Amino acid sequence: MKQERDTVSKRSVIQAAIQLFNTKGFNGTSVRDIAGKAEVNVALISYYFNGKKGLAEFLMTSFLEGYVKEIEAAYQQLDMKSAKTCLIDAIQRVMEYQHQNRQLARFVHREITFDSVLVREIMTTYLSKEKFYFSKIYEVGFARKEFRPQSIDYIIMQMKGMLSMPFLHPQYILEVHHIQPHEHYFIDRYTKQLKEWIELYICETESWGVRPLVMNG
Amino acid sequence: MKQERDTVSKRSVIQAAIQLFNTKGFNGTSVRDIAGKAEVNVALISYYFNGKKGLAEFLMTSFLEGYVKEIEAAYQQLDMKSAKTCLIDAIQRVMEYQHQNRQLARFVHREITFDSVLVREIMTTYLSKEKFYFSKIYEVGFARKEFRPQSIDYIIMQMKGMLSMPFLHPQYILEVHHIQPHEHYFIDRYTKQLKEWIELYICETESWGVRPLVMNG
Amino acid sequence: MKQERDTVSKRSVIQAAIQLFNTKGFNGTSVRDIAGKAEVNVALISYYFNGKKGLAEFLMTSFLEGYVKEIEAAYQQLDMKSAKTCLIDAIQRVMEYQHQNRQLARFVHREITFDSVLVREIMTTYLSKEKFYFSKIYEVGFARKEFRPQSIDYIIMQMKGMLSMPFLHPQYILEVHHIQPHEHYFIDRYTKQLKEWIELYICETESWGVRPLVMNG
Amino acid sequence: MKQERDTVSKRSVIQAAIQLFNTKGFNGTSVRDIAGKAEVNVALISYYFNGKKGLAEFLMTSFLEGYVKEIEAAYQQLDMKSAKTCLIDAIQRVMEYQHQNRQLARFVHREITFDSVLVREIMTTYLSKEKFYFSKIYEVGFARKEFRPQSIDYIIMQMKGMLSMPFLHPQYILEVHHIQPHEHYFIDRYTKQLKEWIELYICETESWGVRPLVMNG
DNA sequence: TATGAATGAGGATTCATTCAT
DNA sequence: GATGAATGAATCCTCATTCAT
Numbered sequence: 001m002k003q004e005r006d007t008v009s010k011r012s013v014i015q016a017a018i019q020l021f022n023t024k025g026f027n028g029t030s031v032r033d034i035a036g037k038a039e040v041n042v043a044l045i046s047y048y049f050n051g052k053k054g055l056a057e058f059l060m061t062s063f064l065e066g067y068v069k070e071i072e073a074a075y076q077q078l079d080m081k082s083a084k085t086c087l088i089d090a091i092q093r094v095m096e097y098q099h100q101n102r103q104l105a106r107f108v109h110r111e112i113t114f115d116s117v118l119v120r121e122i123m124t125t126y127l128s129k130e131k132f133y134f135s136k137i138y139e140v141g142f143a144r145k146e147f148r149p150q151s152i153d154y155i156i157m158q159m160k161g162m163l164s165m166p167f168l169h170p171q172y173i174l175e176v177h178h179i180q181p182h183e184h185y186f187i188d189r190y191t192k193q194l195k196e197w198i199e200l201y202i203c204e205t206e207s208w209g210v211r212p213l214v215m216n217g
Numbered sequence: 218m219k220q221e222r223d224t225v226s227k228r229s230v231i232q233a234a235i236q237l238f239n240t241k242g243f244n245g246t247s248v249r250d251i252a253g254k255a256e257v258n259v260a261l262i263s264y265y266f267n268g269k270k271g272l273a274e275f276l277m278t279s280f281l282e283g284y285v286k287e288i289e290a291a292y293q294q295l296d297m298k299s300a301k302t303c304l305i306d307a308i309q310r311v312m313e314y315q316h317q318n319r320q321l322a323r324f325v326h327r328e329i330t331f332d333s334v335l336v337r338e339i340m341t342t343y344l345s346k347e348k349f350y351f352s353k354i355y356e357v358g359f360a361r362k363e364f365r366p367q368s369i370d371y372i373i374m375q376m377k378g379m380l381s382m383p384f385l386h387p388q389y390i391l392e393v394h395h396i397q398p399h400e401h402y403f404i405d406r407y408t409k410q411l412k413e414w415i416e417l418y419i420c421e422t423e424s425w426g427v428r429p430l431v432m433n434g
Numbered sequence: 435m436k437q438e439r440d441t442v443s444k445r446s447v448i449q450a451a452i453q454l455f456n457t458k459g460f461n462g463t464s465v466r467d468i469a470g471k472a473e474v475n476v477a478l479i480s481y482y483f484n485g486k487k488g489l490a491e492f493l494m495t496s497f498l499e500g501y502v503k504e505i506e507a508a509y510q511q512l513d514m515k516s517a518k519t520c521l522i523d524a525i526q527r528v529m530e531y532q533h534q535n536r537q538l539a540r541f542v543h544r545e546i547t548f549d550s551v552l553v554r555e556i557m558t559t560y561l562s563k564e565k566f567y568f569s570k571i572y573e574v575g576f577a578r579k580e581f582r583p584q585s586i587d588y589i590i591m592q593m594k595g596m597l598s599m600p601f602l603h604p605q606y607i608l609e610v611h612h613i614q615p616h617e618h619y620f621i622d623r624y625t626k627q628l629k630e631w632i633e634l635y636i637c638e639t640e641s642w643g644v645r646p647l648v649m650n651g
Numbered sequence: 652m653k654q655e656r657d658t659v660s661k662r663s664v665i666q667a668a669i670q671l672f673n674t675k676g677f678n679g680t681s682v683r684d685i686a687g688k689a690e691v692n693v694a695l696i697s698y699y700f701n702g703k704k705g706l707a708e709f710l711m712t713s714f715l716e717g718y719v720k721e722i723e724a725a726y727q728q729l730d731m732k733s734a735k736t737c738l739i740d741a742i743q744r745v746m747e748y749q750h751q752n753r754q755l756a757r758f759v760h761r762e763i764t765f766d767s768v769l770v771r772e773i774m775t776t777y778l779s780k781e782k783f784y785f786s787k788i789y790e791v792g793f794a795r796k797e798f799r800p801q802s803i804d805y806i807i808m809q810m811k812g813m814l815s816m817p818f819l820h821p822q823y824i825l826e827v828h829h830i831q832p833h834e835h836y837f838i839d840r841y842t843k844q845l846k847e848w849i850e851l852y853i854c855e856t857e858s859w860g861v862r863p864l865v866m867n868g
Numbered sequence: 869t870a871t872g873a874a875t876g877a878g879g880a881t882t883c884a885t886t887c888a889t
Numbered sequence: 890g891a892t893g894a895a896t897g898a899a900t901c902c903t904c905a906t907t908c909a910t
Binding site: 023024025027028106109110112113114115119120123124127128131151153154155156157158160161162163164165166168169171172173175176177179189190193194196197200201 | 240241242244245323326327329330331332336337340341344345348368370371372373374375377378379380381382383385386388389390392393394396406407410411413414417418
Binding site: 658660691692693694695698699 | 893896
């Protein structure tokens with residue numbers, strides 16, 4: 001019934017909401033704040049998004065759709081390229097995507113730590129997909145003997161922590177490490193680190209002598 | 218003026234607050250919720266903790282004090298033990314401490330992602346200390362040639378992501394990976410993973426000739 | 435200026451409004467509800483009827499005009515027929531008319547219980563006419579010795595209560611008495627009851643001697 | 652948990668609500684109106700009654716409890732007195748009770764014409780009881796040959812219409828009939844009318860000759 | 869005619885806190 | 890220590906209406 005036309009005010013509501021949700025969170029932001037920042041009538045938020053919750057949901061799913069799409073894009077090339085290349089590509093895409101949507105990323109990663117029905121839905125809709133694609137890449141990596149045998153679940157968890165950290169804690173990076181998390185240089189450097197991690201931790205190094213192996217259970 | 222006696226009601230307020238802050242966050246929890254769960258008069262919260270903010274601050278600093286203390290304990294042994302042993306000890310202690318205080322941990326890690334003066338204070342008070350101890354351990358590790366040369370800042374960031382992940386995202390672990398994050402087995406297994414990471418990624422493998430380096434940056 | 439053409443949408447607005455006003459009342463119904471049910475743009479309601487109030491006024495006066503007309507029709511025959519016949523005819527017409535316009539009837543009878551200027555206007559415009567016609571019928575009935583002498587005002591009030599009851603309280607009839615108020619049978623049966631009331635209570639029974647009088651008062 | 656102490660402000664909220672609900676209805680009255688008239692903080696309404704709905708519910712059930720109690724009191728004497736006496740007593744009590752609670756009566760009688768779950772509950776809780784008591788009285792009246800045989804359902808409906816009319820439509824009485832509905836004289840006079848109705852319509856007059864009998868179905 | 873964006877006022881409720889007891 | 894009444898600000902949302910198109 002309602003057309004999905006992109007009005008100027010709709011857009012500015014979105015922008016304002018992203019910024020405010022980013023710094024103050026969903027519950028810490030009032031619709032008045034948003035409307036004020038967007039220079040728009042408060043009622044429009046309900047009009048466009050069916051209320052504050054609807055707006056948040058819209059933002060989260062928008063972000064996560066793009067997020068998953070990036071991983072999927074890397075996954076698609078799994079038959080043509082090595083698992084390692086795919087994994088690196090996936091990580092690079094995820095980092096770049098999150099960097100492009102830094103504010104949204106922080107909001108989503110934070111909001112996902114709550115216990116709510118919405119979060120549960122998001123888990124089963126988007127994060128399950130993410131896990132699926134990563135699992136496939138790892139499985140193929142194991143099968144092709146590119147990767148060192150490991151528990152997929154635990155490696156994905158570990159990786160997830162590293163992938164979200166820079167976007168969840170930009171202030172920590174800035175205030176404690178005195179590094180500008182917004183500059184692209186930071187992301188590049190951090191991503192390099194992750195590639196190194198893949199190299200040393202994920203991949204099977206042509207075995208020189210004994211290496212302390214860990215059994216996974 | 219105010220007596221610091223630990224009354225029963227004070228204790229139950231704390232317990233209720235931890236649980237509610239954990240699942241619904243600071244802004245998502247009302248003092249009435251807390252008082253209701255604690256079966257205590259609402260006014261007592263202001264009376265005990267100087268308001269909701271004071272209560273949250275109390276909980277956060279309590280948690281972080283213990284948190285930093287654990288790392289410090291590991292750091293103390295740096296002259297007597299190897300840097301690697303110290304690092305492993307630090308990580309084990311941090312994981313165990315967070316596991317013991319799971320709910321508080323999630324609350325603090327999440328709350329720290331907001332932009333506020335309180336958070337900034339916490340950064341400079343506690344997280345700087347954390348960074349200091351870890352930095353020292355790494356520095357010594359480098360000096361003793363135990364550790365592979367690396368950027369301390371980036372390695373700490375990466376590590377921080379991995380250390381907080383299981384406590385920040387228990388629901389993700391449960392719903393997507395179908396692993397019980399509350400069982401001690403999980404923490405043990407995850408910590409083992411981190412030790413492996415230290416082994417392969419942090420430590421200097423006795424270098425045989427060339428090691429596959431990562432290109433592009 | 436405004437054309438009074440009966441468009442399809444105007445008609446459907448009216449229908450939707452009748453239904454919603456009937457069940458939820460004027461204040462309980464929003465123009466968006468009406469527009470939604472009528473599948474019509476919201477603005478049209480203001481356009482057609484000069485706002486929600488105008489719509490309600492239109493419906494009420496429409497109903498009451500027809501209502502009064504029915505009584506008038508019975509009244510017209512007062513010279514040709516007996517007062518009793520006229521009264522019965524009036525009652526039958528009123529009952530039938532209200533039955534045909536059940537939803538509107540409930541709305542109007544309910545809305546008339548509020549204190550407002552609109553209600554006062556309606557009183558002086560329509561209900562005064564109703565009272566006038568009924569009064570005339572009774573007066574003639576008294577004059578012709580058809581009716582037992584009584585206070586016209588009180589008898590009209592009593593009658594009004596009985597005439598509006600089935601339309602004001604259909605739910606009561608349904609849920610408490612388990613009778614279907616919408617079936618025509620009910621109205622017929624109820625009207626028969628009213629005729630009996632006229633027979634026994636209004637009309638002068640051919641007096642045989644003493645009649646048991648009511649004492650105290 | 653919450654004590655039912657009768658605060659001054661609670662009382663004044665009740666008084667204000669009765670007046671406003673009476674004239675403007677539930678939906679037409681805002682909590683601000685009520686709080687304003689009661690000279691009380693708005694939040695207190697939610698505090699005391701769990702919101703506007705709770706307040707209305709409280710008022711309605713309070714009224715109806717007393718209402719039903721009156722009828723019950725009359726019903727209790729059914730073994731000791733004649734059915735006719737009981738019926739007259741019931742009607743007198745109901746009229747007096749409603750007169751004492753005029754404003755509440757109008758509100759309740761009006762609100763009961765809506766379709767809602769609350770109304771349905773009230774139907775099954777209170778109005779069913781009312782019907783029960785009246786039915787018993789009529790049944791006994793029939794059995795004792797005091798009353799003319801009739802359909803109980805229809806006679807109760809007819810009676811209900813007459814009993815509620817003066818309280819539902821005081822403005823009509825005032826503006827159209829120019830009678831003061833608030834003066835006790837009016838109620839006495841109207842009640843006398845009802846007693847007459849019982850005499851002539853309900854009771855079995857010692858039959859003189861043929862009388863047009865109506866079969867009930 | 870018909871539409872959908874936009875508005876400003878007002879809706880009820882919840883909030884954290886205070887205060888007298 | 891502990892209570893519950895009370896407050897005023899702030900919460901989100903819905904309202905009927907208007908207006909340019």
